[in-house]
Amino acid sequence: MQALYAQLLVGLINGSFYALLSLGLAVIFGMLNIINFAHGALYMMGAFVAYFLLNLGGINYWWALLIAPVIVGIFGMILERTMLQWLAGLDHLYGLLLTFGIALIVQGVFQNYFGSSGLPYSIPDQLKGGVNLGFMFLPIYRGWVVIFSLVVCLATWFLIEKTQLGAYLRAATENPTLVRAFGINVPRMITLTYGLGVGLAALAGVLSAPINQVRPLMGADLIIVVFAVVVIGGMGSIMGSIITGFALGVIEGLTKYFYPEASNTVVFVLMVVVLLVKPTGLTGRAA
């Protein structure tokens, strides 16, 4: 049973990353109509920024949680201003191709300087150790990742669904021209939205640094799984992304325990099943 709970926890952690990343993809897709292929690369950048902050600037994990998403978010906003904005009105596919190119550049540069091996990032002192819950041993850091991710996801949901700013955002997603006519600066909102989505990816990167090590290709395979998550859950609803992300993480964790050979593929297999049963995905909106 110990092993089962341990895999469930790993599943919840992976689910946290799926949720944070698919949430960012959904927010970006809503405003920019772009599937951000660079999301995995920016997730990786988040982890690397945390690594640099610690090893070059002596800035600890807690500050990195705040600073890394801001730095990567600003990098993302520069990308949006200099490149992505020129794609408005073109076929969606060009956004995918452009961000795929950006991902290749970012990953290639990091791979060139840091190879493919992982760099260690130690768990902050306050979160070291673990507690015995009776039925399992819970490493504190892992519990922290799950709870903190959940809080960030819900905060993002609240920001978009329940605040004035979020209302503008949702309105601009539906009809940018009309929102613009009300005197709201839509292009700036688009830039900030991209920054927000990218910042969430970077945050996930910082969270994963002590668990998965810091590697140039850490986001490359992850982003494909997240795409499958997005296909399953659809990008229409924020809460849908969060729930699908966590749920698929847990299912993957269970697979690791019951049938480890399929743990790499289970999310893709589920995607196939969902598409066969319901071609429009779980949320049901036609593409």
Next chain:
Amino acid sequence: MSALTDDTLPVTPRAMRDEMIVFAVMAVLLAVVPFTGIYPFFVMQALCFALLACAFNLLIGYGGLLSFGHAMFLGTAGYVSAHALKVWGLPPELGIVAGTAAAALLGLVTGFISIKRQGIYFSMITLALSQLLYFLYLQAPFTHGEDGIQGIPQGHLFGIFDLSKPTVLYYVVLAGFLGGFLLIYRTINSPFGEVLKAIRENEPRAISLGYKTDQYKMLAYILSGTLAGFAGSLKVFVAQNASLTDVHWSMSGEIVLMTLVGGLGTIFGPVVGAFVIIAMQQYLAGFGQWVTVIQGVIFVACVLLFRRGLVGELAHLLRRSL
């Protein structure tokens, strides 16, 4: 949704004549390669990728469907052909048939799963499906995991042509490429191709005209996958191995890049793009990961500055369809 190619010229007798002339020039140039001292291995490899890119282009350039998983056809056909030749000991022609048939079957299955979703979702689904296959091949015993299938016997095609001789192999690969190219060209200019273009331009309208667009897209997808598989089977004889590289997502990305560089929706673009990218990889092989960076830069530059690609820009300049 705005069209991928903004200036589609109608097919006129003059355009057909132009294309035939360019095709003849291309065929002659390729036919004299063995007499020029150019390393034939390089050209053979480029020809396989050129056919692959043409097959991919049939789907995106004429059907408007961006498959981000076309490496799965290349890799699957490669593995099946390699296995058939090495383990079952089949002759080359049957090895090619086996690989191509496997790709066709894969196209049927994955097409059934993915074709109902449009645009961006279709791309994500094909990418995820190819990743699924990647992991399956990583674990399946017959693919030999990280090592791949190596030392594949080339044999005698139809019992006559000795494929271990580079010149013979070259002409066989060239014949395969030209055959595949002509098949795609014929498809594009057939009534079927015209319907595909109509679907690309405006799918709801095509539906309202009574076309069952899903069936047309499905057929185009299977045809594209089959031809990509054919290219993969040919490549087995050139490289004499089948490995995981051919199923990896980065390979799918390279196929997209070749077509984009040459020109989406142009007839000769994918061929030019394949030669450019393969040549670039050859010359920059010593630069390690910078090759990936350069590929990324080319992607960005193509999308932002040269959406028509090399051949597309040329055709636009000459006001011809190429």
